Amino acid sequence: MTSSKPAECGGNTLGMWRHISTGHCARTATARTATAMSFGLDAAEDSLRAWLAECDRLNIDPRDPRRKTPAGHLQLPKFVKFHLLHPGSDCDEIFWQDPSTFTPRRGRNGYVDSSGIYPMNTQRLYTSDIPLPEIQFINALIDRKLAQLAQLDITDLSRHRYWRRVRLSAGLPLSVFADKIITPLWGWVRNLHAHAFHDYKGGALFGPKDTNAIDASVHLGKAGYAYIPEEGFSIAHILQKEGDVIGYHYDSGDNWWVDIKLEEIAPRDTSTGAVVVLDGAGGYPPDGESSGTFSWAIQLRKAAQSPAGKRNAVKVLFGATNYQDKNPPLDPLDYDFDLSDLEGMRKAIRDALDSKGSLHYASKKFVTPFAPMDEMNSDSSMLSRLGRTARNMKKGTAVSQTPVPGHGGMFLEEGVKLTRKDKPTNTACANCGTPHDLKACSRCGQRYYCGKDSQRAHWKESHKMICGKSAQK
Numbered sequence: 001m002t003s004s005k006p007a008e009c010g011g012n013t014l015g016m017w018r019h020i021s022t023g024h025c026a027r028t029a030t031a032r033t034a035t036a037m038s039f040g041l042d043a044a045e046d047s048l049r050a051w052l053a054e055c056d057r058l059n060i061d062p063r064d065p066r067r068k069t070p071a072g073h074l075q076l077p078k079f080v081k082f083h084l085l086h087p088g089s090d091c092d093e094i095f096w097q098d099p100s101t102f103t104p105r106r107g108r109n110g111y112v113d114s115s116g117i118y119p120m121n122t123q124r125l126y127t128s129d130i131p132l133p134e135i136q137f138i139n140a141l142i143d144r145k146l147a148q149l150a151q152l153d154i155t156d157l158s159r160h161r162y163w164r165r166v167r168l169s170a171g172l173p174l175s176v177f178a179d180k181i182i183t184p185l186w187g188w189v190r191n192l193h194a195h196a197f198h199d200y201k202g203g204a205l206f207g208p209k210d211t212n213a214i215d216a217s218v219h220l221g222k223a224g225y226a227y228i229p230e231e232g233f234s235i236a237h238i239l240q241k242e243g244d245v246i247g248y249h250y251d252s253g254d255n256w257w258v259d260i261k262l263e264e265i266a267p268r269d270t271s272t273g274a275v276v277v278l279d280g281a282g283g284y285p286p287d288g289e290s291s292g293t294f295s296w297a298i299q300l301r302k303a304a305q306s307p308a309g310k311r312n313a314v315k316v317l318f319g320a321t322n323y324q325d326k327n328p329p330l331d332p333l334d335y336d337f338d339l340s341d342l343e344g345m346r347k348a349i350r351d352a353l354d355s356k357g358s359l360h361y362a363s364k365k366f367v368t369p370f371a372p373m374d375e376m377n378s379d380s381s382m383l384s385r386l387g388r389t390a391r392n393m394k395k396g397t398a399v400s401q402t403p404v405p406g407h408g409g410m411f412l413e414e415g416v417k418l419t420r421k422d423k424p425t426n427t428a429c430a431n432c433g434t435p436h437d438l439k440a441c442s443r444c445g446q447r448y449y450c451g452k453d454s455q456r457a458h459w460k461e462s463h464k465m466i467c468g469k470s471a472q473k
């Protein structure tokens, strides 16, 4: 292409063009000619001439935003603006589509990649005033993708960092499930904080009758104000079909939220109802250190971001009530929050099953001595700290005190069942955890078993050591 600008503009086919916008023509044509010359290309010039001839023939104004599709149809692009001198027919058909509804095509490898947009031969026409059709289109796709990304909820990633999978009987009473299964699974402290089951299908809450846990009274609103006493109801009352999810709220002050999903209902003949810990991920979350699901998630995020954040998270963890008897790691930066302790969970569940149910009306309290110990240990003093009187403490129960080492005489106080038995309808086999067909040990009457096999196994393992000797455990 060697013709000069005036000759081009004065040419026959360009007459109409000059008539429309001489100024624009001159500027664009100069730039185009210079580019075409420097690259030694003239294909675009030919295509431009053809396009203007076409406009002439069709008797349309080149300012008309319609362009020729590769299939040869004169069509209005839904989004992209073409350069005045660009016929369009060398472009991919997607440029006549709307990027907000555009369905990307698969590329040669069968995957959708780079929107399937191919390079064109018209780059020299476009400037910063009119970006390339590709850039116009892809920028709209980027906006659309960003809007989709903003809608994505990826909190699931942290929510599922901690999980446990367990097989048990749906006939298990809710109070036993909370006290002897859920609490040990998370390594928490039995009878320390309030809890409630949340039936997500209608919002009903189920919790222990008359709990005196401090968090339940201080955070009445977060504890749900009032709930149906869980005694008398079992898992099957609130989890009925596969896929059902209920919530478990633990510690109304700190707020641990656990979702419990019924994954699979096993055929009756394949299960005895024994509790089996199958799998899990994540260590034991801190119990009672102003933590809870959301603030612990933030601690873990900070731990992943910096050594200082990690040191702090390890400090929070080992300052928690359920970590009192654990040694902090020598190097906090080596600590793995994601390491789960399946054997530890199984042991904690076995210990819990081999004990009586907690007395939620006299839950655990940390007490710092404020008077001489004989005064502290008087019945009336102990009972008043638990919010009880000798009359409303149930028969066969007592107040137990356990020293908290390294805390200057502090002790843990709670109501326990001494000679009082669990109701057979509100307990589980001391050996395997099934709630079905329970009979008390005929000798001590303090443990329940589902049958001879469980009783024999448990006798050999541990019960012979305590049966009849002490009613306290």
Ligand SMILES: [Zn+2]
Binding pocket: 429, 430, 431, 432, 433, 434, 449, 450, 451, 454, 455
């Ligand atoms: Zn059993």
Ligand SMILES: [Zn+2]
Binding pocket: 441, 442, 443, 444, 445, 446, 447, 463, 467, 468
């Ligand atoms: Zn016994």
